[in-house]
Amino acid sequence: MMDEPIVLTVTQLNTYLRSRFEEDEALANVFVAGEISNFTDHYRSGHFYFSLKDEKCVVRAVMFAQYARRVRFHPEDGMQVIVRGHVGVYEVSGQYQLYAEDMQPNGIGALNLAFEQLKAKLAREGLFAPERKRPIPKFPRCIGVVTSPTGAAVHDILTILGRRFPLAEVVFCPVKVQGDGAAEEIAGALARMNRLGRADVIIVGRGGGSLEDLWPFNEEVVGRAVAASKIPVISAVGHETDFTICDFAADLRAPTPSAAAELAVPDRRELLGAVVGLRARLDAAASGTVEHAREWLSALAGSRMFRDPAESVAIRRISIDGKVESLNASMARRCGDLRQALAACAGKLSALSPLAVLSRGYAVLYGESGEAVSGAAEVREREQVLVRMRDGDLRCTVNRKEMRKHKERKAGADQHEDQ
Amino acid sequence: MRISKNTTFEEAARRLEEIVDAMEKGSEPLEKSLQLYEEGSALAAFCYKKLSDAEQKIRQITELEKKEGGTDGED
Numbered sequence: 001m002m003d004e005p006i007v008l009t010v011t012q013l014n015t016y017l018r019s020r021f022e023e024d025e026a027l028a029n030v031f032v033a034g035e036i037s038n039f040t041d042h043y044r045s046g047h048f049y050f051s052l053k054d055e056k057c058v059v060r061a062v063m064f065a066q067y068a069r070r071v072r073f074h075p076e077d078g079m080q081v082i083v084r085g086h087v088g089v090y091e092v093s094g095q096y097q098l099y100a101e102d103m104q105p106n107g108i109g110a111l112n113l114a115f116e117q118l119k120a121k122l123a124r125e126g127l128f129a130p131e132r133k134r135p136i137p138k139f140p141r142c143i144g145v146v147t148s149p150t151g152a153a154v155h156d157i158l159t160i161l162g163r164r165f166p167l168a169e170v171v172f173c174p175v176k177v178q179g180d181g182a183a184e185e186i187a188g189a190l191a192r193m194n195r196l197g198r199a200d201v202i203i204v205g206r207g208g209g210s211l212e213d214l215w216p217f218n219e220e221v222v223g224r225a226v227a228a229s230k231i232p233v234i235s236a237v238g239h240e241t242d243f244t245i246c247d248f249a250a251d252l253r254a255p256t257p258s259a260a261a262e263l264a265v266p267d268r269r270e271l272l273g274a275v276v277g278l279r280a281r282l283d284a285a286a287s288g289t290v291e292h293a294r295e296w297l298s299a300l301a302g303s304r305m306f307r308d309p310a311e312s313v314a315i316r317r318i319s320i321d322g323k324v325e326s327l328n329a330s331m332a333r334r335c336g337d338l339r340q341a342l343a344a345c346a347g348k349l350s351a352l353s354p355l356a357v358l359s360r361g362y363a364v365l366y367g368e369s370g371e372a373v374s375g376a377a378e379v380r381e382r383e384q385v386l387v388r389m390r391d392g393d394l395r396c397t398v399n400r401k402e403m404r405k406h407k408e409r410k411a412g413a414d415q416h417e418d419q
Numbered sequence: 420m421r422i423s424k425n426t427t428f429e430e431a432a433r434r435l436e437e438i439v440d441a442m443e444k445g446s447e448p449l450e451k452s453l454q455l456y457e458e459g460s461a462l463a464a465f466c467y468k469k470l471s472d473a474e475q476k477i478r479q480i481t482e483l484e485k486k487e488g489g490t491d492g493e494d
Contacts, residue, residue, distance in 0.1 A: 139429035144480075158477060166473040167428050173480040189480075196483055271432070272470050278435050279463040285442030286456040293449050 061098040073114035080106040144199030149174035153257035165265030177206035183219035205236030236260035
């Protein structure tokens with residue numbers, strides 16, 4: 001029997017080895033620390049395939065989808081991790097490997113790592129960029145509140161909104177804020193608020209809790225929903241020291257839900273003070289305007305025109321009288337000048353008048369044609385002529401014409417007349 | 420600005436501020452100033468009343484969504 005060798009098939013061998021591995025309780029639940037290499041995230045199946053190595057050795061590992069889904073961070077090559085699982089044999093290849101059921105980053109918490117990873121990713125995409133931040137409206141007409149209906153946060157928020165700015169309406173969207181499905185509910189609530197389009201600003205958040213409790217606000221779906229919101233978002237998650245992805249993506253981070261409510265609305269008391277102040281300024285400005293007008297009026301009334309109208313009229317009259325006088329004087333002067341000029345002209349005229357000559361004893365001779373005659377040559381013998389004297393006319397007949405010789409040379413015209 | 424049912428606190432407060440600024444500058448004629456004063460007084464009273472009398476209205480989003488859905492259906 002001893003020398004009869006047992007020949008096994010490969011399958012038998014691998015099956016045997018697999019059962020030996022499975023029997024070994026030491027291998028059923030192991031924790032292995034190492035560095036991830038050759039990491040493959042199988043998208044279709046959701047399984048992780050990778051190796052774990054240290055300075056000397058390497059072991060293959062697989063993490064099936066149902067476990068891989070629970071890993072909050074993204075495993076990467078070079079990352080130091082602690083994997084919990086069991087060791088088994090994959091019969092097909094005869095390879096033993098680590099069947100991982102949980103994975104934690106070594107040295108840093110998984111959630112911390114996941115947070116840092118997602119933060120870096122969304123920051124690279126520009127979701128947190130300052131230029132994306134929208135201003136929070138000063139006087140919102142409607143405030144959207146997305147939080148748990150049972151926590152202290154909703155009570156704090158509503159109390160403060162009601163006290164500070166009751167003018168604004170509140171639209172409340174209750175959501176789960178921790179545990180499975182909370183992130184999706186929060187993201188969904190933001191989308192609903194945007195679809196409704198009623199709120200001018202949204203407060204999203206919850207009260208304090210453990211990192212696990214706050215985790216939904218660190219999920220990618222919430223970060224993206226906050227960034228995608230067309231309505232400005234104020235994020236208030238946990239306490240002042242808690243920073244979440246939701247905070248980074250929001251337009252404004254409030255340290256607490258109460259602070260978010262205070263940042264969302266102005267304070268009624270301050271506004272009342274401002275209105276009273278404006279009212280006082282209005283009154284002051286109005287009385288200032290009236291006072292100004294009154295001063296102007298009294299300055300006007302105080303002017304001489306109004307103080308003593310009679311005097312003013314008298315002054316004007318004097319001035320007018322003066323003008324009339326000077327006008328009269330200048331008219332008189334002008335008339336005098338004209339009169340003198342006229343007299344001079346008349347004098348000259350009378351000096352030239354033939355009548356003046358007559359007055360000195362001369363006579364004017366008119367021919368039969370009625371024209372004045374200036375020489376004997378113009379008169380025929382037997383012509384009836386008129387002699388006009390100073391005091392009367394003489395009708396005469398020319399008896400005889402005797403031309404004077406010494407005058408003939410001078411008056412050529414007469415000679416021609418003669419011939 | 421006429422105060423109506425739809426006038427918001429913000430609109431009224433902004434207009435009131437405008438009026439006060441204009442009045443303080445004193446560039447408006449007397450007649451106009453008196454008009455502005457009347458308007459400003461009414462706005463101040465409105466703002467004061469709004470702030471003093473307001474009571475917060477809180478509504479559930481589902482209630483509003485139903486209403487929105489209802490009007491959409493009617494259209």
